[in-house]
Amino acid sequence: xxxxxxxxxxPVLDGVDAMGFENTTPIQEKAIPIxxxxxxxxxxxxxxxxxxxxxxxxTMQQIHDQADHGNIDALVVVPTRELAIQIDQQIxxxxxxxxxxxxxxxxxxxxxxWEVQKKALLKGANIVIATPGRMIAxxxxxxxxxxxxxxxxxxxxxxxxxxxxxxxxxKIMKFIPKDCQRLMFSATMPPKIRTLAxxxxxxxEEVSIAISKPSENILQGAFMIHDGQKSALxxxxxxxxxxxxxxVFLSRKSEVDKIAREISKLGVNAxxxxxxxxxxxxxxxxxxxxxxxxxxxVATDVMSRGIDIKGIDMVINYNVPGDAADYVHRIGRTxxxxxxxxxxxxxxxxxxxxxxxxxxLIGKEIQKIRLPExxxxxxxxxxxxxxxxxxxxxxxxxxxxxxxxxx
DNA sequence: AAAAAAC
Numbered sequence: 001x002x003x004x005x006x007x008x009x010x011p012v013l014d015g016v017d018a019m020g021f022e023n024t025t026p027i028q029e030k031a032i033p034i035x036x037x038x039x040x041x042x043x044x045x046x047x048x049x050x051x052x053x054x055x056x057x058x059t060m061q062q063i064h065d066q067a068d069h070g071n072i073d074a075l076v077v078v079p080t081r082e083l084a085i086q087i088d089q090q091i092x093x094x095x096x097x098x099x100x101x102x103x104x105x106x107x108x109x110x111x112x113x114w115e116v117q118k119k120a121l122l123k124g125a126n127i128v129i130a131t132p133g134r135m136i137a138x139x140x141x142x143x144x145x146x147x148x149x150x151x152x153x154x155x156x157x158x159x160x161x162x163x164x165x166x167x168x169x170x171k172i173m174k175f176i177p178k179d180c181q182r183l184m185f186s187a188t189m190p191p192k193i194r195t196l197a198x199x200x201x202x203x204x205e206e207v208s209i210a211i212s213k214p215s216e217n218i219l220q221g222a223f224m225i226h227d228g229q230k231s232a233l234x235x236x237x238x239x240x241x242x243x244x245x246x247x248v249f250l251s252r253k254s255e256v257d258k259i260a261r262e263i264s265k266l267g268v269n270a271x272x273x274x275x276x277x278x279x280x281x282x283x284x285x286x287x288x289x290x291x292x293x294x295x296x297x298v299a300t301d302v303m304s305r306g307i308d309i310k311g312i313d314m315v316i317n318y319n320v321p322g323d324a325a326d327y328v329h330r331i332g333r334t335x336x337x338x339x340x341x342x343x344x345x346x347x348x349x350x351x352x353x354x355x356x357x358x359x360x361l362i363g364k365e366i367q368k369i370r371l372p373e374x375x376x377x378x379x380x381x382x383x384x385x386x387x388x389x390x391x392x393x394x395x396x397x398x399x400x401x402x403x404x405x406x407x
Numbered sequence: 408a409a410a411a412a413a414c
Contacts, residue, residue, distance in 0.1 A: 080411065107413050114414090133413040140413095163411050251409055275411055301410055322408050 003057070006032040011097035012061045016053075019093050025050030030207045032058045038181050040204040042197045046187045046329065048308065048336050049209055052090055052155075055183055059151045060091070063126050064098050071148035072121070076129040077172065078155045079163055081106040081279065082286060083306040084129045087155075091127055105130035105138065108279030118143070132160075132168035139175060146175040154200075157186035158193055158325075159305055166196075173200060187305075188325050214328050214343075214362060218335035221369045222345045222355065224378040230318065230346055231262060232375045237316070237344070238268050238296075245289070245309070248298045248316045249330045259318060260298035270296035273303060304329040308336065315343045320351035324361040344369075349379045356383035 001024045003016050024032070027045045034041050035058035045051045055076075063073045078084050088104035095102070103120035105128055121128065121144045128135075138144050152173070154160065160169060176182075182201050186193050189208070197204060214220065223233060234248075248263070250256050253274040260272035271285045271294045288294040290309055297303065304326055312334040321327050327345070334341025345366065347355045359365055371378050 131412060135413095137413050159411085165412075168412085253410080304410095326410095 001029050003028075003032075007036045008032065008057050008061060012057055012064065012095070014097040015094040016057065018096060021053070025054070027051055027207065027209045028054040028057075030209075031055065034205045034207065035059065035181070035183065036061065038062070040182045040201040042184045042186070042193075042201060042204045042206050044186055044189050044206075044208040046332060048215070048332050051185055052087055052306075052308075053094060055153050055155075055185065056087070056091060056094055059127070059153070060095050060098055060100055062151065063100055066150070071124045072126070072128055072144070072146055073149065074127040074151035074153065075135075075146065075149050075172075075176065076127065076153040076155060077132060077135065077160070077169065078129060079131065079159045079165065079305070080302055081108060081131055082282065082302070083156070084131055085283070086306065086308065087129045091129075100126045102127040102129065105134050107131065107134040107137070108282075110280075124148075132165045132172065135172055136168055139172065144175075147177060149176050149180050151181050151183070152176050153183045153185070155185050156305055157184050157196065158188045158190065161192055161196065162323075187329065214331055215335045215341075217339060218331055218341045218343050220331065220343045220345075220366045222347050222366045223369050223371060224352075224381050225346050225348060225371060225375075226378060227348055229371065229375050229378060233346065233371065234259075234263060234316075234318075235266060236372050236375065238263065238266050243313045244292050244295055245312045246296045246314045246316065247303065247312060247330075247333050248296060248318055249304065249321070250298065250300065250318045251321065253300055255318070256298050256300055260296075263296055263298065268296050269294050270298055272298045274300040275302055301326055301330070303333070307333060309333065310336065311339065312336070312341060314341065317343070317345040320345060320347055320354045320358070322354055324354070324358045327358045328362065347381070349382075349385055352379075352382055352385035359383075 003013055003024060006024055006029055027049045031043055031054040059074050084104040084106045088102050091102040103125040105117045121138055184197055253276045256272045256274050260270050263270040273282055273285050289297045315331045315334045317330060331343035
């Protein structure tokens with residue numbers, strides 16, 4: 001469908017044209033008319049499906065049509081700082097022909113960034129995109145007026161709950177007027193999310209787009225491999241072919257640093273990114289990766305959700321994410337829009353159980369690839385292998401050993 | 408099981 005047909009008109013439509021979007025994605029086709037009707041909405045969709053534009057376009061259009069400036073009209077809450085920045089940038093692009101201001105409100109910056117945010121909040125930026133902690137910090141200073149907010153959007157709702165943002169979320173929502181339109185986006189729809197939706201939404205419409213299915217454009221493969229063989233395989237992969245843009249995911253920050261150094265030693269332009277770095281470093285690394293000045297981004301799951309970068313050739317899971325849904329998010333960084341992508345996953349003995357859960361979630365077997373001969377034999381795939389090693393002794397284990405607390 | 412997020 002065309003954006004015109006779902007109710008988007010100039011000047012918002014001009015921004016859509018300028019960005020080169022021609023047809024709506026399924027989530028946009030379903031969600032935009034509902035949002036324009038000012039209804040509450042719960043939508044099940046991953047990023048890469050055009051989700052952000054699905055809520056930004058109708059929200060910007062409503063703000064423009066009410067022509068009521070000088071207030072904070074919309075509040076978008078997201079789980080990570082980089083996502084806040086990215087959505088802010090998308091507003092700059094999509095809203096180029098609309099007189100709408102926006103500000104990304106997130107922590108980690110210097111005193112200047114606090115002041116910039118404070119100023120924009122005081123002035124009443126039309127759309128505020130915030131991470132929870134920093135939003136609350138500003139609200140505590142009592143100069144932010146959210147009483148005119150007409151659109152509240154909760155993005156990556158499942159991740160927000162995973163990260164323990166429930167209380168923060170409720171705190172923020174206390175400042176939002178009752179009659180405000182509320183939209184909730186989530187990649188998955190577990191009972192916890194349903195409960196939250198019941199709690200914060202008012203007779204919501206529901207839209208669901210084929211979930212937890214990675215794009216067909218992504219060629220997925222897995223290597224059964226011992227930890228000691230992983231370096232050799234990384235070496236093999238990066239020497240086989242020159243790649244412009246690769247993300248290597250690991251679960252631990254310390255491992256991310258280590259592997260980034262290791263890959264750099266191969267003569268590849270690699271850099272780590274995780275929450276342990278200074279925010280300015282995070283932003284410059286990400287920018288360099290977007291500009292292809294850095295070719296390999298070694299990352300924790302801070303990068304696994306929402307981040308939309310064009311032209312990523314390959315995703316490597318150096319380990320298997322513990323949560324199967326995270327696998328779908330990680331590999332979803334490649335194969336975006338109509339591009340093709342490759343996703344390799346390294347599976348060691350302890351990862352096998354989690355890996356089989358991933359295959360169950362996505363409903364298909366991921367092709368097992370033989371290790372190159374010079375690396376040797378990896379472990380044999382055993383889907384029942386649990387992700388923890390049974391510790392010596394009986395199954396009841398440590399409980400019996402625990403001493404009663406003194407006092 | 409770790410990660411993320413406020414000074």
